[in-house]
Amino acid sequence: MSAGADPATGRGQRVAARLRGALRRIAAHWRRSLQFRTVVATMLLTSASSVAVGGFLSTQIAGALYDQRFDQFSAEATSELTRYKAVFRDSPATDRDTISRLVLDSVTALAGNDTDSPREAILAPISGEEIVIPTTSSQKGATARMLPQDLQAAIADGEDIYWSPIVIPVTKSGEVEAPGVAFGTRVTLPPEQTPYALYVFYDLSTMQDTLNYIQRVLAISGLILLVMIGAIAWYVTRSVVRPVSHAAAVSEKLAAGQLQERMEVSGEDEVARLGVSFNHMAGSLQDQINQLAQLSQMQQRFVSDVSHELRTPLTTVRMAAEVLHDAREDFDPINRRSAEILFDQVERFQALLADLLEISRFDAGAATLEAESVDIVQLVQHAIDGAWPLSERLGSEVSIISTEASCIVDADARRIDRILRNLIVNALEHGEGEPVDIHIACSPEAVAVAVRDHGIGMTEDQASRVFDRFWRADAARARTTGGSGLGLSIATEDARLHRAWLQAWGEPGQGSCFRLTLPRHQDIDLASSPVALPPAPISVAASAGAVGISRSAADDSRQAGADGRIQEAQEVGQRRETP
Numbered sequence: 001m002s003a004g005a006d007p008a009t010g011r012g013q014r015v016a017a018r019l020r021g022a023l024r025r026i027a028a029h030w031r032r033s034l035q036f037r038t039v040v041a042t043m044l045l046t047s048a049s050s051v052a053v054g055g056f057l058s059t060q061i062a063g064a065l066y067d068q069r070f071d072q073f074s075a076e077a078t079s080e081l082t083r084y085k086a087v088f089r090d091s092p093a094t095d096r097d098t099i100s101r102l103v104l105d106s107v108t109a110l111a112g113n114d115t116d117s118p119r120e121a122i123l124a125p126i127s128g129e130e131i132v133i134p135t136t137s138s139q140k141g142a143t144a145r146m147l148p149q150d151l152q153a154a155i156a157d158g159e160d161i162y163w164s165p166i167v168i169p170v171t172k173s174g175e176v177e178a179p180g181v182a183f184g185t186r187v188t189l190p191p192e193q194t195p196y197a198l199y200v201f202y203d204l205s206t207m208q209d210t211l212n213y214i215q216r217v218l219a220i221s222g223l224i225l226l227v228m229i230g231a232i233a234w235y236v237t238r239s240v241v242r243p244v245s246h247a248a249a250v251s252e253k254l255a256a257g258q259l260q261e262r263m264e265v266s267g268e269d270e271v272a273r274l275g276v277s278f279n280h281m282a283g284s285l286q287d288q289i290n291q292l293a294q295l296s297q298m299q300q301r302f303v304s305d306v307s308h309e310l311r312t313p314l315t316t317v318r319m320a321a322e323v324l325h326d327a328r329e330d331f332d333p334i335n336r337r338s339a340e341i342l343f344d345q346v347e348r349f350q351a352l353l354a355d356l357l358e359i360s361r362f363d364a365g366a367a368t369l370e371a372e373s374v375d376i377v378q379l380v381q382h383a384i385d386g387a388w389p390l391s392e393r394l395g396s397e398v399s400i401i402s403t404e405a406s407c408i409v410d411a412d413a414r415r416i417d418r419i420l421r422n423l424i425v426n427a428l429e430h431g432e433g434e435p436v437d438i439h440i441a442c443s444p445e446a447v448a449v450a451v452r453d454h455g456i457g458m459t460e461d462q463a464s465r466v467f468d469r470f471w472r473a474d475a476a477r478a479r480t481t482g483g484s485g486l487g488l489s490i491a492t493e494d495a496r497l498h499r500a501w502l503q504a505w506g507e508p509g510q511g512s513c514f515r516l517t518l519p520r521h522q523d524i525d526l527a528s529s530p531v532a533l534p535p536a537p538i539s540v541a542a543s544a545g546a547v548g549i550s551r552s553a554a555d556d557s558r559q560a561g562a563d564g565r566i567q568e569a570q571e572v573g574q575r576r577e578t579p
Helices: 007-032 034-090 096-110 149-157 205-255 270-326 333-364 376-386 388-394 413-429 460-465 487-497 540-545 553-577
Strands: 119-125 162-169 177-189 194-203 372-375 398-402 408-411 436-442 446-452 501-507 511-519
Touching: 007 034, 034 096, 034 177, 034 194, 034 205, 096 119, 149 162, 149 177, 149 194, 162 194, 177 205, 205 270, 270 333, 333 487, 372 376, 372 413, 376 388, 376 398, 376 408, 376 413, 376 436, 376 446, 388 413, 408 413, 408 511, 413 436, 413 446, 413 487, 413 511, 460 501, 487 501
Parallel strands: 398 436
Antiparallel strands: 119 194, 162 177, 177 194, 372 408, 436 446, 446 511, 501 511
């Protein structure tokens, strides 16, 4: 807290922060716990119902009790006020003492001693005349000033008996008040028949205490009922939610690979039958997964064993094919062509065998990443150099389009070079002799390489399957290089090992594009790529600032050092991963 800050403000902020934290925890518990939501919702609904029912009962009880007592008070007050109105009117008193005794006796007689609802009387002048006799029977300080003005005005103007609710002071100082009801009428005192107002009022504090007691009983009963219903709801939902929570926990363990986990089953109810069915399902899944795992292991072992077993005879066959290929000039045309075909097919067979060995390493989980700081631009240039004979034969120009002279990334140079070679060769194969553009861009988090051709293209469905093993968009179309059909699948596994993205795009007749997005460092999670898919067309102004690179003698000399490092990394990686 800075100097001069208000301590109360700081405490208020801390309290507000703790309150927000508590609300967030409650909200999180509400989202995650079915039992908590059920119990809280049940208690809230029960509280609302209790308040509604309690309010209705309290209102009905108070109304019935008040109506009953009011009818009783109205009858008594009407009878007494009528009688004493006649007494005052017919009194023969003429002197002051006799009138004073008459008023005192009448007011005293009007007061009742009922302990349930005491009755008091007040005699007050209407026209402001003063009387020197006691005008009230109340011992609590009640006077005519507590009576409503409407009641006093009605009595002054009429001859009937009127009533109104009032507030009665319980003490003489008026510190405590109680509800009441007042009845009044106009009377005349002899001998001049001076008009006065005679009131009778009833103290309803006892009845109010009864209503308060009833409301307290209803409130306490409602709270007890609320707690009981909450406990019942918690117990009932626990008996249902607990097996479901246990099933969810077991499901998570099954999904994590702990196939031996099962639910605990007790009883014969619906939940128990659910547990039995769940355990039966888990057992069936475990058996099927084990069978599939065994089959997969057998298949992987078979591919690996066959590939290894084929290497020795294949090496012998290749040596013989090389001898025949070198001596083909001495053969007749038919045997010379046969020697060339044999040499090419042995080369293709060897490439297929190498790809099968690489796939078997990925399937067995034996592939490891040897990441180091490399320049992606140099890797792309090296891959272009490797594909140059094919591009020259097909007549496709390969160029790099980038505003970056260098993009450093933590990666396995051998695997990235293999991915780039696959993408460039595929672009040349399907580019129909059109130029192939390689876009390179980098950001603080990622580096991207997009290989764009302008050939036959592919549909959206084909783009979604292009990374499948041995899949070809057009099986009848002849390949120039005689690939194994595993190149893009291996590239996908290499990209996954780098935690990278390898994505494809295509439009029939518009060409296709493959984009590789690598994180700059292995601890970075990719969120976006610095290159669009497909890349935006390069305008003249933009291309003037881009770096366009193609195969040339200068490229060879400039890349000699980088090629040597990449070749060394490839040889080291091959020696390390060879079973």
